[in-house]
Amino acid sequence: MTTSAISLAQAIAARTTTAAAATDAALSAITERDGELHAFLHVDADAARQAASAIDARIAAGETVGPLAGVPVAIKDNLVMTGVPTTCGSKILEGWRPPYTATVVERLIDAGAIPIGKTNLDEFAMGSSTENSAYGPSRNPIDPTKVPGGSSGGSAVAVAAGYVPVSLGSDTGGSIRQPAAFCGLIGYKPTYGHISRYGLVAFSSSLDQVGPFTTTVADSALVSEIIGGHDHRDSTSIDAPAPSLLEACGRGVAGLRVGLCSDLLDGADAVIVDRVRAAAAALEAAGATIVDLAIPELRLGLSAYYLLAPAEASSNLARYDGVRFGLREERDDVAAMNVATRTAGFGPEVKRRIMLGTYALSAGYYDAYYGQAQKTRRLITNALDAAYQGVDLLLGATTPTTAFGFGDKVADPLSMYLSDLFTIPSNLAGHPAMSVPFGTDSAGLPIGVQLLAPGRRDDLLFAAGAVLESEVSA
Amino acid sequence: MSAWETIIGLEVHCELKTATKLFCGCPNMFGDEPNTNCCPVCLGLPGSLPVLNKGAVELAIRIGLALNCTVAPSTFHRKNYFYPDMPKDYQISQYDQPLNAGGWIDLPEGSRVGITRAHMEEDTGKSTHLGGTGRIHGADSSLIDYNRSGVPLVEIVSEPDMRSGVQARAYVAELRAILVAVGATDGRMEEGSMRVDANVSVRKPGDPFGTRCEIKNLNSLRSLQRAIEYEAARQIDLIEAGERVVQETRHFDEQTGRTGTMRSKEEATDYRYFPEPDLVPLNPSRAWIDEIRSNLAPLPKARREHLLAAVGEVTPALVDLVATVVDRDLDTLVSAAINAGAPAQLAIARAANELDADGVLPSPASFAGTCQLEASGRLSATQAKQVLAALLDEPHGDPAAIADRLGFVAMDDGALDTVLDAAIADHPSEWQRYCDGDDKLAQFFVGKVMAATKGKANGKAVIAAIAARRP
Amino acid sequence: MTNPNPLTEADVIKVASLARLELRPDEVATFTEQLGSVLGHAQDIAALNLEGLSPMAHPFDLENVLREDVVTPSLDRDAVLAAAPDAAEHRFRVGRILGEAP
Numbered sequence A: 001m002t003t004s005a006i007s008l009a010q011a012i013a014a015r016t017t018t019a020a021a022a023t024d025a026a027l028s029a030i031t032e033r034d035g036e037l038h039a040f041l042h043v044d045a046d047a048a049r050q051a052a053s054a055i056d057a058r059i060a061a062g063e064t065v066g067p068l069a070g071v072p073v074a075i076k077d078n079l080v081m082t083g084v085p086t087t088c089g090s091k092i093l094e095g096w097r098p099p100y101t102a103t104v105v106e107r108l109i110d111a112g113a114i115p116i117g118k119t120n121l122d123e124f125a126m127g128s129s130t131e132n133s134a135y136g137p138s139r140n141p142i143d144p145t146k147v148p149g150g151s152s153g154g155s156a157v158a159v160a161a162g163y164v165p166v167s168l169g170s171d172t173g174g175s176i177r178q179p180a181a182f183c184g185l186i187g188y189k190p191t192y193g194h195i196s197r198y199g200l201v202a203f204s205s206s207l208d209q210v211g212p213f214t215t216t217v218a219d220s221a222l223v224s225e226i227i228g229g230h231d232h233r234d235s236t237s238i239d240a241p242a243p244s245l246l247e248a249c250g251r252g253v254a255g256l257r258v259g260l261c262s263d264l265l266d267g268a269d270a271v272i273v274d275r276v277r278a279a280a281a282a283l284e285a286a287g288a289t290i291v292d293l294a295i296p297e298l299r300l301g302l303s304a305y306y307l308l309a310p311a312e313a314s315s316n317l318a319r320y321d322g323v324r325f326g327l328r329e330e331r332d333d334v335a336a337m338n339v340a341t342r343t344a345g346f347g348p349e350v351k352r353r354i355m356l357g358t359y360a361l362s363a364g365y366y367d368a369y370y371g372q373a374q375k376t377r378r379l380i381t382n383a384l385d386a387a388y389q390g391v392d393l394l395l396g397a398t399t400p401t402t403a404f405g406f407g408d409k410v411a412d413p414l415s416m417y418l419s420d421l422f423t424i425p426s427n428l429a430g431h432p433a434m435s436v437p438f439g440t441d442s443a444g445l446p447i448g449v450q451l452l453a454p455g456r457r458d459d460l461l462f463a464a465g466a467v468l469e470s471e472v473s474a
Numbered sequence B: 001m002s003a004w005e006t007i008i009g010l011e012v013h014c015e016l017k018t019a020t021k022l023f024c025g026c027p028n029m030f031g032d033e034p035n036t037n038c039c040p041v042c043l044g045l046p047g048s049l050p051v052l053n054k055g056a057v058e059l060a061i062r063i064g065l066a067l068n069c070t071v072a073p074s075t076f077h078r079k080n081y082f083y084p085d086m087p088k089d090y091q092i093s094q095y096d097q098p099l100n101a102g103g104w105i106d107l108p109e110g111s112r113v114g115i116t117r118a119h120m121e122e123d124t125g126k127s128t129h130l131g132g133t134g135r136i137h138g139a140d141s142s143l144i145d146y147n148r149s150g151v152p153l154v155e156i157v158s159e160p161d162m163r164s165g166v167q168a169r170a171y172v173a174e175l176r177a178i179l180v181a182v183g184a185t186d187g188r189m190e191e192g193s194m195r196v197d198a199n200v201s202v203r204k205p206g207d208p209f210g211t212r213c214e215i216k217n218l219n220s221l222r223s224l225q226r227a228i229e230y231e232a233a234r235q236i237d238l239i240e241a242g243e244r245v246v247q248e249t250r251h252f253d254e255q256t257g258r259t260g261t262m263r264s265k266e267e268a269t270d271y272r273y274f275p276e277p278d279l280v281p282l283n284p285s286r287a288w289i290d291e292i293r294s295n296l297a298p299l300p301k302a303r304r305e306h307l308l309a310a311v312g313e314v315t316p317a318l319v320d321l322v323a324t325v326v327d328r329d330l331d332t333l334v335s336a337a338i339n340a341g342a343p344a345q346l347a348i349a350r351a352a353n354e355l356d357a358d359g360v361l362p363s364p365a366s367f368a369g370t371c372q373l374e375a376s377g378r379l380s381a382t383q384a385k386q387v388l389a390a391l392l393d394e395p396h397g398d399p400a401a402i403a404d405r406l407g408f409v410a411m412d413d414g415a416l417d418t419v420l421d422a423a424i425a426d427h428p429s430e431w432q433r434y435c436d437g438d439d440k441l442a443q444f445f446v447g448k449v450m451a452a453t454k455g456k457a458n459g460k461a462v463i464a465a466i467a468a469r470r471p
Numbered sequence C: 001m002t003n004p005n006p007l008t009e010a011d012v013i014k015v016a017s018l019a020r021l022e023l024r025p026d027e028v029a030t031f032t033e034q035l036g037s038v039l040g041h042a043q044d045i046a047a048l049n050l051e052g053l054s055p056m057a058h059p060f061d062l063e064n065v066l067r068e069d070v071v072t073p074s075l076d077r078d079a080v081l082a083a084a085p086d087a088a089e090h091r092f093r094v095g096r097i098l099g100e101a102p
Ligand SMILES: [Mg+2]
Pocket: B093, B121, B155
């Protein structure tokens, strides 16, 4: 499937094709190739076919259908859907069927989208390669010897392999943008609070955001507008109108000032640096002014992030205790059962982060680690706010390298963590960011450039992203 | 050797009387079928998020204002520990920035107890223990009902200002009256809607505080007082025997009247508090606080003072009666009756002893009328009580008509004299002995008069008449 | 490594116990080293003077997000208990609970 969600939905609405045909195409592509790529943990073919027939029947009856009517979509397996298994890539949730549906999934379904299945991820979204999935890694469709990135690796693969035009991921420290860069997709992390977290299994509550993978900037805008907006079930959801993203896609960048930020670039592979400079040139050619700048505070983001996110995670993941749902390793007393269940159910990366976070919050260390990290978060946000006094947008690399090989970084967690260096600052500040594919390295692996905007100016990303997209396709 | 002093501070958990739970729309209802009032939020299911109940915040602010606290901006924190009745394995609670801080309560006997804080938090589920004695120790397994999980609580922490079990009991009684008066809770301790933990230590006056023990989960006023008195005595015995009090959590056994150490795991608790990222800060506006304040129902202390102002001489007995009247919410009726002409002292006494706040009440006019008939001597005390009882069937009934119907004929002095003359004539030797100073025989003649009038004479009037005849 | 590990094996064992995890001896050694290297990296912020900066718990300064005190439907009890590893008498069943809540 190479067609965009928007054109597919138009074709279905115009009865040039059908939802059933689109769904069958997705399902057969999955049958054909997902044994190798392993984007999906669960495919619900019957439910998808039924939903597609229902859409086709409504179109045949002349009913008005939603803007994504008949478009197959894939859902990261940390978003809940009533009755559909949700594992978060963990053994501890094996077999759990949630009794409710995430707001974003509800809104996609209301728009007529057809959920095809649940995609693979690093366990509880903790990782940058999907190698931490308890159910085996996903593979990069461009080069299956490479990782697709993570943690939303399965969702990236589902779109990059052409199964579906749209998938949902979640981004806590780069988990949408990094796999989007590795797989050659548009990956968007919204302003914190623009898209509901209700039904997103929490990794780090103050950093997590849901966002889409798409092949076009306009698809990203459409899907984000559909799933976004205020949700009273999420207390951190922003209840205020936001600028239209779809409208922004055609706005151009004339008159915008774009900061080419050395702290989002230095240390990246030379080929990536070249492509980011080429992107700057493309924006300049489209009428933007490029300003070279440095924001050295961004370098501190990694340390702050790897204290804050594990701290929140250590608490968010306490509930996997074997009492109410999921795995239970039976023992005589409850405390021993808790220990046995958690020890058997969590993989090493999750244990590592739970312990790191527990330590950072524990008596005697809170101020030195967690407290200091929260202040660093403020420092970084202030530095970004100051930079935005002089520029409208920031430009940098999404990742320091292109997709790496399996096992390359598994033994040394810190080296894996370092691959999030450029994506983390936006999560800490709650600002929006987007990875846009902009060429490849010599091996043909995709390179993503990253656009960053101030909080609640997501529209600027779409204006600039569309310009870069047109440059690549030209 | 100087006497020991007991130092008591109390933590009272009060369940708020809201329609829904603190962070979800599930009903806040006691006694429903297990696990029927549950949703993803209060079950702590993955992906669920809390949203704060405005009604609970309003009740918490009412409590803060009633306890003379400062209502301040606050944040929720997570208190992390594993326990099976707590679905998320953390409790959302206010930590270093409580909603209400720094207040006090004045007790009826005149002492003032400081309030450190009154913060909001969520309740846990409820475990039932199977096997053994049905208590947690010795059970083989437990069953958990999460209906109560997420019910809004306000935890009211006092300063260590109390010095006896009696005073602690009075504090909880007064606190309960305040909480009920402002509509924050139904105050049913036996249903667990108020739970008390007591911190107890002993010292010689002037010494620094001694090592304290915390007695958990006291669920009646009587248990509270007994537990504190036992615990203080235990600590004094220990110290006087040359031993030391160990800081620990203890449990009170209703059966034996003793406190015992609770077996808990040795690991030191480290709650790892941190700001709840799923909730945003609470910063009640001045306007909202003022609105809540202006709608606050009158507090028990003010209500007691209002009633006492209506009586002339205030005796300790009367203070107790007034406390009972206010405690039972009968003060509105009593005030109305006083305004309608009832003598204050009598109305207070009859309300405290004869009326049931949870049942039917007489109208203020009928209540006032009954009190007036009694005060005038038209009805005896016994008769007045019977008229009050009859008023329960017809709350607006005319007391005089009811008295007539019951046959409580008013005897004028002449009629009474005639009956009394006859009684004296029939029992001359008894009358002589009475006149010679045998006071007991007065009752003998009361009995004769009552028998002759079939109990309809006013006892007080009869006694007066007998006494008047004595030479 | 130039800096000594900020974390000991005893710290790791204590933290694992707080988090209800059990580690094999070889895991204790590995985790001590791995966590130590992340905490070692974090010395860059531990060393900063951040006085005067307020801790940032939320990206945006939202406050007073409240819902009306109105009942919404609860889950069906069968759906609630369907996920339970063990249930009896319409309740979740667990083994022996050693000790009251801390
Ligand atoms: Mg408490």
